[in-house]
Structure formats: C-alpha cells, structure tokens
Amino acid sequence: KSTIRIAVLPGDGIGPEVMAEAEKILSKIMDDDGKTYELIHGDVGGIAIDNHGSALPGSTLDICRNSQAILFGSVGGPKWEGLPPEQQPERAALLPLRKTFGLYANLRPAVIFPQLQDASPLKNEVIGTNFDLLVVRELTGGIYFGEPKGRENDRAFDTLVYTKDEIRRIARVGFETAMKRNRKLCSIDKANVLTSMVMWREVVNEMAGDYPDVSVSHMYVDNAAMQLVKNPGQFDVILCGNMFGDIISDEASMITGSLGMLPSASLADGSFGLYEPSGGSAPDIAGQGIANPIAQILSMGMMLKYSFGMNEAYSRIFAAISKVLDQGFRTGDIMSKGCTRIGTAEMGDKILAAL
Amino acid sequence: KSTIRIAVLPGDGIGPEVMAEAEKILSKIMDDDGKTYELIHGDVGGIAIDNHGSALPGSTLDICRNSQAILFGSVGGPKWEGLPPEQQPERAALLPLRKTFGLYANLRPAVIFPQLQDASPLKNEVIGTNFDLLVVRELTGGIYFGEPKGRENDRAFDTLVYTKDEIRRIARVGFETAMKRNRKLCSIDKANVLTSMVMWREVVNEMAGDYPDVSVSHMYVDNAAMQLVKNPGQFDVILCGNMFGDIISDEASMITGSLGMLPSASLADGSFGLYEPSGGSAPDIAGQGIANPIAQILSMGMMLKYSFGMNEAYSRIFAAISKVLDQGFRTGDIMSKGCTRIGTAEMGDKILAAL
Ligand SMILES: CC(C)[C@H](C(=O)O)[C@@H](O)C(=O)O
Ligand SMILES: CC(C)[C@H](C(=O)O)[C@@H](O)C(=O)O
Numbered sequence: 001k002s003t004i005r006i007a008v009l010p011g012d013g014i015g016p017e018v019m020a021e022a023e024k025i026l027s028k029i030m031d032d033d034g035k036t037y038e039l040i041h042g043d044v045g046g047i048a049i050d051n052h053g054s055a056l057p058g059s060t061l062d063i064c065r066n067s068q069a070i071l072f073g074s075v076g077g078p079k080w081e082g083l084p085p086e087q088q089p090e091r092a093a094l095l096p097l098r099k100t101f102g103l104y105a106n107l108r109p110a111v112i113f114p115q116l117q118d119a120s121p122l123k124n125e126v127i128g129t130n131f132d133l134l135v136v137r138e139l140t141g142g143i144y145f146g147e148p149k150g151r152e153n154d155r156a157f158d159t160l161v162y163t164k165d166e167i168r169r170i171a172r173v174g175f176e177t178a179m180k181r182n183r184k185l186c187s188i189d190k191a192n193v194l195t196s197m198v199m200w201r202e203v204v205n206e207m208a209g210d211y212p213d214v215s216v217s218h219m220y221v222d223n224a225a226m227q228l229v230k231n232p233g234q235f236d237v238i239l240c241g242n243m244f245g246d247i248i249s250d251e252a253s254m255i256t257g258s259l260g261m262l263p264s265a266s267l268a269d270g271s272f273g274l275y276e277p278s279g280g281s282a283p284d285i286a287g288q289g290i291a292n293p294i295a296q297i298l299s300m301g302m303m304l305k306y307s308f309g310m311n312e313a314y315s316r317i318f319a320a321i322s323k324v325l326d327q328g329f330r331t332g333d334i335m336s337k338g339c340t341r342i343g344t345a346e347m348g349d350k351i352l353a354a355l
Numbered sequence: 356k357s358t359i360r361i362a363v364l365p366g367d368g369i370g371p372e373v374m375a376e377a378e379k380i381l382s383k384i385m386d387d388d389g390k391t392y393e394l395i396h397g398d399v400g401g402i403a404i405d406n407h408g409s410a411l412p413g414s415t416l417d418i419c420r421n422s423q424a425i426l427f428g429s430v431g432g433p434k435w436e437g438l439p440p441e442q443q444p445e446r447a448a449l450l451p452l453r454k455t456f457g458l459y460a461n462l463r464p465a466v467i468f469p470q471l472q473d474a475s476p477l478k479n480e481v482i483g484t485n486f487d488l489l490v491v492r493e494l495t496g497g498i499y500f501g502e503p504k505g506r507e508n509d510r511a512f513d514t515l516v517y518t519k520d521e522i523r524r525i526a527r528v529g530f531e532t533a534m535k536r537n538r539k540l541c542s543i544d545k546a547n548v549l550t551s552m553v554m555w556r557e558v559v560n561e562m563a564g565d566y567p568d569v570s571v572s573h574m575y576v577d578n579a580a581m582q583l584v585k586n587p588g589q590f591d592v593i594l595c596g597n598m599f600g601d602i603i604s605d606e607a608s609m610i611t612g613s614l615g616m617l618p619s620a621s622l623a624d625g626s627f628g629l630y631e632p633s634g635g636s637a638p639d640i641a642g643q644g645i646a647n648p649i650a651q652i653l654s655m656g657m658m659l660k661y662s663f664g665m666n667e668a669y670s671r672i673f674a675a676i677s678k679v680l681d682q683g684f685r686t687g688d689i690m691s692k693g694c695t696r697i698g699t700a701e702m703g704d705k706i707l708a709a710l
Contacts, residue, residue: 091547121481121584143498143515149550154519156554160498164509190598192446195504199511222601226609229476229584243545246577247602254581 004030004037004308007067009044009060012089013281014291014344015073021293021348022071022300025320028352029304029313040067045075045089045281055092061100069307070097071300072276077283090280098139103266103274104166105173106137106245107302110252110262115325116334119257127255128233135238135252136177137245138162138170139266142196144242162196162241167203173267174204174239175211183214184236188224188244200241224248228255253278260292260333263299265306273307275299285332289343292331294321297351320354327354359385359392359663362422364399364415367444368636369646369699370428376648376703377426377655380675383707384659384668395422400430400444400636410447416455424662425452426655427631432638445635453494458621458629459521460528461492461600462657465607465617470680471689474612482610483588489532490593490607492600493517493525494621497551499597517551517596522558528622529559529594530566538569539591543579543599555596579603583610608633615647615688618654620661628662630654640687644698647686649676652706675709682709 006026010019023039030037042060043051052059055075064070075089086092097103111132112120120127146159171187178185187204189197201218208216219227221244227234228251240248253259262278277295285291301317304310329350330339342350361381365374378394385392397415398406407414410430419425430444441447452458467475467486475482501514526542533540542559544552556573563571574582576599582589583606595603608614617633632650640646656672659665684705685694697705 085546085553088547095548121477123476123478126476144548146512151550151554155516156551157501157514157516158549158551159512159514161510161512190601191440192443193450193499194513195506196511196513198440199506222605225580225602225606226614229606229609244602246545247580247599250577251580251584251606254584259581 002036004035005067006037006039006303007064007070008039008041009070009072010041011045011073011075011093011281012047012077013074013283013286015045015075015281017286017289017291017344018277018293018296019071019073021344021351022296024348024352025297025317025355026300028355029316033310033313044072045093046077046080048093049080049087049089055087055089056096064097064101069272069303070274071303072274073296074277074279074281076281077286095144097274098266099145101272101274102140102268104138104140105170105267106139106249107177107265107267108135108137108249108253108262108278109133110135110249110256112256112258113261113322113325115322116258116261118336119334120255121257122229122232122255126231131232131256133232133235133238133252134177134181135240135245135249136170136174137249138166138241141166142242160194160196160243162200164199164203167200168207171204171207171239174237175207175214178214178237179211182236185214185239186217186219186224186235186237187239188219188221188248189241190221190244191218192220197241204239221248225251228252258334260331261294261298263295263302265299265302267306271307271309273303275303289345290332291344292333293344293348297321297348316355317351320351323354324350357391359390360422361392361394361658362419362425363394363396364425364427365396366400366428366430366448366636367402367432368429368638368641370400370430370636372641372644372646372699373632373648373651374426374428376699376706377651379703379707380652380672380710381655383710384671388665388668399427400448401432401435403448404435404442404444410442410444411451419452419456424627424658425629426658427629428651429632429634429636431636432641450499452629453621454500456627456629457495457623459493459495460525460622461494461604462532462620462622463490463492463604463608463617463633464488465490465604465611467611467613468616468677468680470677471613471616473691474689475610476612477584477587477610481586486587486611488587488590488593488607489536490595490600490604491525491529491532492604493521493596496521497597515549515551515598517555519554519558522555523562524624526559526562526594529592530562530569533569533592534566537591540569540594541572541574541579541590541592542594543574543576543603544596545576545599546573547575552596559594576603580606583607604633613689614650615686616649616653618650618657620654620657622661626662626664628658630658644700645687646699647688648699648703652676652703671710672706675706678709679705
C-alpha cells in the first residue's frame with residue numbers, strides 16, 4: 001500500500017494556528033479511511049526568510065517535489081513589509097511555487113453557508129439564498145509571468161501574453177467544472193481593448209463547440225466587477241485570466257461576507273495541487289487563538305478531493321462544518337447574535353467531533 | 356466677448372434622448388449667465404458608422420478640434436456588436452478621442468444622493484450615509500495604448516507601460532483633488548507582481564512629499580476590489596492606472612446603486628475636456644423616453660466647472676437635481692415607493708424649473 005505524502009507549509013500569521021486544526025481533521029479522516037500518509041513540514045514565507053534567507057528555500061521546494069500535494073497556510077506580515085517587492089513573502093513564495101509545479105488552474109469557490117446568510121455586505125435580496133459561484137482563474141500565465149518585463153530609465157513595463165494552448169487548457173477546466181455544476185460559464189475578458197483578450201474570447205468560443213450543453217457568455221471585466229455587486233446570482237462558473245481572476249475572485253469572495261470560510265485549489269495537470277485559504281495571514285489577530293480555521297480545513301478537504309480522489313472525505317468535512325454552524329458555534333469573524341463564540345482550537349475540535 | 360464652443364456628440368441608444376435634456380439646461384444657464392455659446396453637433400459611435408463608415412469620422416474630429424470641450428452621450432448597441440473588436444463603436448470612438456486630445460485624467464465621482472440612499476446593493480450599515488468617493492483614473496497610457504501589442508501565430512500580447520512623467524501628471528491630479536476634498540488619497544497598484552506598478556508606487560511616494568497635508572495609502576488592486584464592497588466609506592480619492600481604474604471605477608459606481616446618476620470628466624492639461632455619463636447607451640430602453648437624464652446633465656455641469664470655470668453653475672445644477680429628488684420625482688431606474696415616476700423629458704423640465 002502506497003504512502004500519501006503531503007507537504008505542509010503553514011507559513012506566517014494565523015497560518016500555523018489554523019493549519020494545526022486542519023491537520024487534526026486530516027489525521028482522523030486518513031485513519032478512518034485506513035490510509036498511510038506522511039505530512040512533511042516546511043518553512044515558507046516570512047518565517048522562511050527569517051530562518052533560511054529566502055521565502056521559498058530549496059529545502060522547502062524539495063519537500064514539495066517529494067510530495068503529491070501541498071497544503072499551504074498563508075504568508076506575509078508587517079515584519080517583512082519593508083523588503084523590496086520581489087522579495088515580499090507572498091510574491092516570492094507563491095509565484096515560484098505556481099510556476100515550478102505548473103499550477104495553472106486556480107479554483108476559487110465563493111459560497112455562502114446558509115447559516116451565515118446575513119454576513120454578506122450585500123442586501124439579502126441582492127445576494128439571494130444559496131449563493132454559490134466558482135471562479136476558475138488561469139494562474140501561470142498572463143501579465144504575471146509575461147516577458148519582457150522590466151525598467152529602462154524612467155519607463156517600466158510588463159507584458160500580458162497568452163498562447164492559444166494556455167487559454168485552451170484553462171478554458172477546458174472551466175467547461176469541465178461547468179458541466180459538473182449548472183452548465184453556465186461566463187468568460188471574462190477585455191476584448192474591446194486588449195489584443196490578447198480578443199484571442200482569449202476566440203479560443204473560448206471555439207471550445208464552446210465541444211461543450212454544446214454549456215451555455216457560454218462573455219463579459220468585459222469592468223462590467224463583471226459591476227455585475228458581481230448588482231446581481232451576483234447570475235453567475236455560476238466564471239472563467240478569467242490571471243490578473244482579472246485575481247481581482248474578480250477577491251471581489252466575489254468578499255461579497256459572501258465570510259472570506260475566512262473560503263478555500264482554494266491551484267491545480268496542475270494530473271493530480272498535483274496546492275491548497276490554501278482565500279484569506280491572508282491576518283497578522284492583526286495572529287497568536288491569539290481566535291482565527292477561523294474553516295477555510296484551511298476546507299482547503300484540506302479540496303486537497304483530498306482533487307489530489308487524492310477522496311470525494312466522500314470532502315463531503316464529510318463539509319457536512320461536519322455545517323453541523324457545527326447549525327449548533328451555533330462561531331469564531332469571532334463570523335459571530336452573530338445568539339451564537340456561541342469559540343476560538344480556533346475549539347472550532348477544530350467541534351468539527352472533529354462532528355465528522 | 357468670446358464665444359464658447361462646445362462639441363455635442365449624442366451618439367447611440369439613450370444618448371440623444373438624455374442629451375436633449377442636458378442641452379435644455381445648458382441653454383438656460385448660459386443665457387442666465389449672459390454667455391455667448393455655440394453647440395456644434397456631430398455623429399459618433401454606431402450612428403457615425405452608419406452615416407460615415409467610421410465610429411469617429413474626420414468631420415466629427417474637426418468639430419472637436421474647433422471646440423473648447425466635448426459633451427459626449429454614449430455609444431454602441433446590438434446593431435454593431437458583430438463588428439470586429441477594434442471597430443466596435445465604444446472602443447473606436449472613445450480611445451482615439453482620449454488619445455487625440457490628451458485626455459489623460461478621468462474623474463469619476465461615485466456619490467449617493469441622500470434621497471437615493473436605499474438604491475445601493477450594499478446594506479445600509481455598509482454603505483453608510485454621505486457616501487462620496489472620487490476615482491482618478493489615468494486614461495491615455497498603460498496597457499490600453501502600450502506597444503508592442505499584437506499577435507504572432509498562436510501567441511497574442513499587450514504591453515503595460517508607464518513612464519514616470521505619465522504617472523506624475525495623473526498623480527498630481529489625484530493629490531490636487533484630494534487637497535480640495537478630505538486630503539485622503541489611496542493609490543491602487545499591483546506592485547507585488549508588476550514592474551510598472553513598482554514604479555507607480557515609487558512615483559506616488561515621491562510626490563507625497565509635495566503634499567504633506569494629504570494622507571497617502573497604497574492598496575493592491577485585488578484588495579481594493581474587496582475593500583470597496585466591505586467598507587467603501589474608507590475611501591475618499593482613489594488613484595489608479597488605466598486598466599485598474601476601468602474596473603475599480605465601475606465597481607465603485609455600481610455600489611452607489613445609481614449608475615444613471617453618475618457623470619464623468621476626462622481632462623487634458625489646460626481646460627479642454629470630454630464629459631460623459633458613467634453608464635452606457637442602454638439600448639434596451641432607448642427610444643422610449645424613460646431613460647434617466649441626470650448623469651448627462653451632471654456631466655454637462657462638470658463641463659461648465661472644469662472647462663469653463665463656472666463653479667457656481669455646477670452647484671446650481673446640483674441643487675436643482677437635489678430639489679427635484681426631494682419633490683419625489685424619479686425616472687424608472689431610481690423609482691421607489693411613494694415617489695412619482697416620470698420620463699426623460701419631464702425630468703429635464705423639472706430640473707429646468709428648479710434651477
Ligand atoms: C500575493 C499575490 C502575488 C497573489 C496574486 O496576485 O496572485 C495573491 O493576491 C493571490 O491571489 O493569490
Ligand atoms: C469602451 C471601453 C473602451 C472603455 C474603457 O475600457 O475605457 C469604457 O469601459 C470606459 O470605462 O470608458
């Protein structure tokens with residue numbers, strides 16, 4: 001029986017605290033399912049800068065290379081804010097990880113647990129009930145990595161590049177996920193201004209032929225930023241390039257009102273993936289034991305599903321979280337009247353007990 | 356006494372309908388102020404494609420060149436949607452106008468009239484009262500115009516370029532407007548990923564030295580897209596490059612809930628400017644006499660203020676609109692219970708009467 005090997009990179013801020021809870025749940029599930037597994041811990045982000053002089057040290061990369069998936073916490077904090085931009089923990093850890101492991105498909109669900117319906121900044125009639133959308137973001141191309149990129153005297157530049165192949169493979173992920181959901185795909189571009197986005201739209205349209213059951217629409221990114229606020233329920237799967245996906249997925253997360261609840265997956269071809277919460281390292285509340293571990297736990301759940309095919313385990317985690325919310329337990333960020341406020345570890349324990 | 360010459364380009368969809376109302380008010384104000392003025396009408400957008408084979412014909416450009424300001428309606432509609440992207444009315448009319456006349460500073464106020472407080476998709480406690488922000492967007496540079504831009508086989512690219520001078524002049528507009536408002540400027544960038552945006556941030560920081568009274572902050576664009584939804588009241592003046600400004604200003608407009616109320620100004624050095632509503636040509640309601648003319652009227656007001664130094668005229672228009680809203684008159688888009696629904700021309704007449 002082969003051993004499942006997972007790289008665990010807790011990072012900075014609340015990362016280690018919420019990761020501890022995700023590991024508790026992970027152990028229980030693996031044991032229940034009779035799996036042999038190994039968690040290999042590595043430093044990443046600010047703590048790796050402090051300990052090894054780099055946000056993504058070679059030793060950590062080696063751990064990742066020897067694993068089948070990466071469970072990532074979050075990185076960054078005020079301590080490292082003075083560093084030059086290219087050495088900042090977030091960028092210097094995440095971008096090379098994405099590129100090295102070919103993690104081109106970023107899945108970011110924006111859902112509202114019915115128990116947290118009131119948390120959205122949007123009016124109830126605007127957000128509706130059962131709000132549930134998925135952003136599929138291209139993660140290893142576009143203006144993030146395009147060459148040339150540089151600075152000459154008083155002129156600085158970046159290049160937004162896409163090839164048809166890059167667009168095809170992320171669009172395929174968009175169409176495939178749409179098939180598993182409500183068969184509705186909205187592709188975001190700026191084809192009225194950008195040459196690369198004209199091609200983006202063409203490729204998506206070409207591929208639509210392979211998916212006659214998916215209803216495809218196109219929206220300019222400025223309009224999408226508006227429509228998400230005006231009528232978010234119109235979307236099911238949103239497909240974006242790297243930069244637009246960065247903006248649109250964050251906006252979508254925030255309209256749920258519970259950023260601390262949202263996981264994300266960054267997938268390569270095959271089964272390798274990196275899984276991390278959508279929120280950040282929240283240095284303001286780090287070390288107090290009050291952070292919400294649910295996003296980290298759900299990210300771990302996504303890992304079980306996408307990297308290890310354990311769909312049932314994912315559902316089990318999801319159901320346990322839902323049960324604990326039904327019981328009225330809340331961390332501070334999702335607290336509401338009549339509920340019981342609990343800390344990070346207690347939340348982990350409750351979910352463990354509810355599995 | 357010199358004659359004020361204004362190019363009037365109503366365009367498509369609701370453009371001509373709302374423009375007619377703006378012209379009514381304009382005439383009254385000019386007459387009251389004893390100004391000699393000339394309005395020179397030209398075709399632009401889809402109608403110009405139909406009549407002259409181009410969204411921005413030479414004759415229209417000539418009209419603009421012979422004027423001191425451009426009052427612009429809105430362009431585009433389903434009739435022209437089949438055209439190749441670079442011939443689409445919006446792009447083919449607006450981008451060359453901006454570039455030809457050096458309209459580098461786009462001012463987009465996002466305000467909520469107290470009478471329309473409930474229109475926001477955001478909860479009352481989130482949007483607050485007196486919501487009032489101004490987006491200052493760079494409009495003639497960045498990835499919209501950067502070279503090279505093109506396509507080679509299966510690879511397409513665009514270039515995001517900024518020079519220090521380009522950043523300086525738009526940042527100056529940002530700082531100057533902040534000085535006239537609440538002395539709070541938030542500059543949006545993506546300095547953690549883009550080389551051009553590292554320089555953007557540097558230049559803004561350098562210039563901050565000239566404005567010790569302005570409190571300056573920096574925010575990544577993804578975070579800004581979130582913060583606008585989470586806590587929009589934290590912003591006063593937002594400074595952005597062209598692409599980010601496109602997205603962020605639209606998002607900001609929509610959170611007011613009254614896009615049909617919002618004007619915009621696109622300014623060159625000196626007093627030349629183009630003024631247009633923030634919303635589009637709304638082909639779905641064109642020709643029915645029900646469109647809201649207020650954004651067009653306010654755009655005209657901004658023209659009087661910025662191109663002709665008629666600050667008082669602007670305030671007079673603003674006050675008249677406020678009075679009509681107080682009287683309970685509303686077009687369909689801003690209708691609410693207990694108010695009286697009126698059409699485009701009636702709204703124009705009421706505002707005229709309230710001047
Ligand atoms: C930290 C930053 C480089 C990163 C990005 O822009 O992709 C982050 O915002 C994200 O969305 O994961
Ligand atoms: C029509 C389009 C080219 C334009 C832009 O992207 O600038 C529009 O969205 C705007 O904001 O004025």
